[in-house]
Amino acid sequence: MTTTNVTPAEVWSEAVNGSRDDVLIFQRDLLREMLRIRRFEEKCAELYSAGKIRGFMHLCVGEEATAVGVFHSLSPLDAVVSTYREHGHALARGIDMSVLLAEMFGKQAGCSRGRGGSMHLFSADLRFYGGHAIVGGGLPVAVGLALAEHMQGSDGVVACLFGDGAFAEGEFHESANLAALWKLPLVFFCENNLYAMGTSLAREHAETDLAMRAASYGMVSWSVDGMDVLAVEEAARRAVEYARDSGEPCFLELRTYRFRAHSMYDPDRYRDKAEIAHWRERDPITTLTEQLRQRQGIEDQDLRQWEQEIAEEIKAAIKVADSAPTEPVEDLTRFLYTEARGEQ
Numbered sequence: 001m002t003t004t005n006v007t008p009a010e011v012w013s014e015a016v017n018g019s020r021d022d023v024l025i026f027q028r029d030l031l032r033e034m035l036r037i038r039r040f041e042e043k044c045a046e047l048y049s050a051g052k053i054r055g056f057m058h059l060c061v062g063e064e065a066t067a068v069g070v071f072h073s074l075s076p077l078d079a080v081v082s083t084y085r086e087h088g089h090a091l092a093r094g095i096d097m098s099v100l101l102a103e104m105f106g107k108q109a110g111c112s113r114g115r116g117g118s119m120h121l122f123s124a125d126l127r128f129y130g131g132h133a134i135v136g137g138g139l140p141v142a143v144g145l146a147l148a149e150h151m152q153g154s155d156g157v158v159a160c161l162f163g164d165g166a167f168a169e170g171e172f173h174e175s176a177n178l179a180a181l182w183k184l185p186l187v188f189f190c191e192n193n194l195y196a197m198g199t200s201l202a203r204e205h206a207e208t209d210l211a212m213r214a215a216s217y218g219m220v221s222w223s224v225d226g227m228d229v230l231a232v233e234e235a236a237r238r239a240v241e242y243a244r245d246s247g248e249p250c251f252l253e254l255r256t257y258r259f260r261a262h263s264m265y266d267p268d269r270y271r272d273k274a275e276i277a278h279w280r281e282r283d284p285i286t287t288l289t290e291q292l293r294q295r296q297g298i299e300d301q302d303l304r305q306w307e308q309e310i311a312e313e314i315k316a317a318i319k320v321a322d323s324a325p326t327e328p329v330e331d332l333t334r335f336l337y338t339e340a341r342g343e344q
Contacts, residue, residue, distance in 0.1 A: 024297040030072065030229050031288045031298070032306050034064035037088040038285060039310045040097065044087065044104070044118075047318075048264050053104045056133075057118040058085040062259035065284035066191050067092045069232025070159065070254075073240045077156045079127040079149070081142040083163055083191075084119035085258075086131050093128045095121065097313060101321035109324035115335070124341075135196075136169035138162060143175045146184035150247065157243045161189045165196025167210055176217045179249040186249040187239045188214065191226065193258045198270040214251035226256030227282045257282075 041059045048057055060067065067088035074080065074093075082089045090100055095111060103110025104118050112122050112131075121131040129145065132138035142160035149156045166172055167190060179186045190210055194201050201208050215221040220242060224235040232254060239252045257279040261268035292298040 024292070024295065027230065027288065027292060028298060028302075030068050030233065031285065031292065033068045033092060034229060034285050034288070035303075035306055036310050036313075037064045037067060037091050039307075040091060040100075040314060041087060043314050043318075045260075045264070047101075047104075053118065054106070055117045055119075056084075057104070057264045058262065059260050059264075060085050060088040060258065062279065062283070063191060063193060063226070063256045064088055065229035065232050066161075066189070066226045066254045066256050069229045070161065070189055070236045072233050073236035074157070074159055076127070077154070078240070079129060079142075079145045079156060079158045081129050081138040081145065081158065081160045082121070082131055083135075083138060083161055083166070084131065084133045085163070085191075086121055086161075087118070089161060090121045090123075090128060090131075093123070093126050095123050095126060095128065096317075098317035098320035101317050102324045105321045105324070106326060107321055107324035108327045109321070114327050136162065136166035136171035139166065139169075139171045139175040142186055143178050143184065146179060146186035146249070147182065150182070150184050155244060156185070157240050158184075158186045159189060159240070160186060161191060163196065164190060164192040164194065164201055164210065165199075165204075166190075167192075167213075168196065168204055173217075176214060176219065176249070176251070180217045180219050183248045185243045185247050187236075187243050188219075188249065188251040189236070189239075190214075190251065190253045191256055192253050193256050195258075195262065195271070197262045198266070200270070211251060211253040214253070219249050219251050221251035221253070223253040223255055226254035227279075227284050227287065229284050229288055259283075 038061060041061050044053060044057065045059060047053045071092035080093060087100065091097065099109065099111050100121060103112055103114060103116060103121060106114040108114055112120050116122065116131060119131055119133040122128060129141060130138055139160060139162060142158050146158040149158060176188065192210060196204060207213055211221040211223045225231045235252055239250050242250050259276065259280060289298065
């Protein structure tokens with residue numbers, strides 16, 4: 001199959017077939033959700049530095065457009081498999097902020113009862129199946145979920161998000177081959193931020209066009225500007241519709257960039273400061289804000305109101321997470337075996 005490139009969505013408003021007001025409202029919703037994720041991640045960094053959050057933590061500051069654009073293309077029936085940099089994914093899917101913070105605080109009220117922490121966010125009710133700490137570990141799980149959708153004759157699609165580092169793992173190639181061979185309704189969303197931890201894409205791959213390589217498995221594959229939420233939403237919607245209608249997999253490379261280090265432990269000495277500054281000029285939040293200002297779709301008072309509302313939501317979430325109980329010691333060995341759904 002051939003690959004195509006998606007440029008920034010100048011004709012996006014025509015694609016959604018809505019009035020100008022409808023388009024502006026939708027774009028404002030995208031902007032607010034990106035801002036919400038950004039502020040949450042910034043607060044998580046503060047809480048981590050204060051010792052409230054422990055273990056490893058990977059922030060998606062700079063990559064908000066991929067989370068918001070992809071998840072706006074999915075329906076509640078669709079399943080999601082994420083990676084360890086999944087705070088934004090979980091928020092965009094609809095997991096309550098207080099539940100996420102409780103999980104990171106190691107509290108029983110967390111989505112994994114405080115047992116998983118930052119890298120293992122999960123919600124069966126929302127069909128959000130991880131948070132996988134092992135690079136590429138979620139890919140075979142996504143294939144299994146897509147096989148189940150196929151065998152049950154469901155209209156559901158499985159969305160699998162992973163980084164460019166996972167593309168180098170055997171799990172990707174095995175999963176891509178099986179998904180194409182078995183014709184499964186699976187969309188591979190590769191968040192290519194150019195660095196697998198501290199290794200640049202060019203130092204790891206002889207061919208850096210990941211979409212072209214994915215196409216070798218017989219999948220429809222293309223790339224999109226992952227710093228443009230409108231372009232991501234349009235491309236993701238096309239990909240999900242294709243998988244749903246055809247029952248076959250496809251691959252979408254989201255070319256994005258993380259502004260912060262790989263993790264909170266990472267000194268980030270492998271990237272040039274000028275490179276980071278260059279990508280910050282393409283901040284997806286700033287870009288869409290300016291576009292809406294030019295179209296008179298947003299005012300400064302709107303932004304101030306959003307900032308206040310988000311700050312209050314974060315403050316309330318911290319209070320709930322702080323007051324939640326920890327898992328009792330007597331339950332230490334619980335969940336080694338599957339329990340019936342609904343058991344508490």
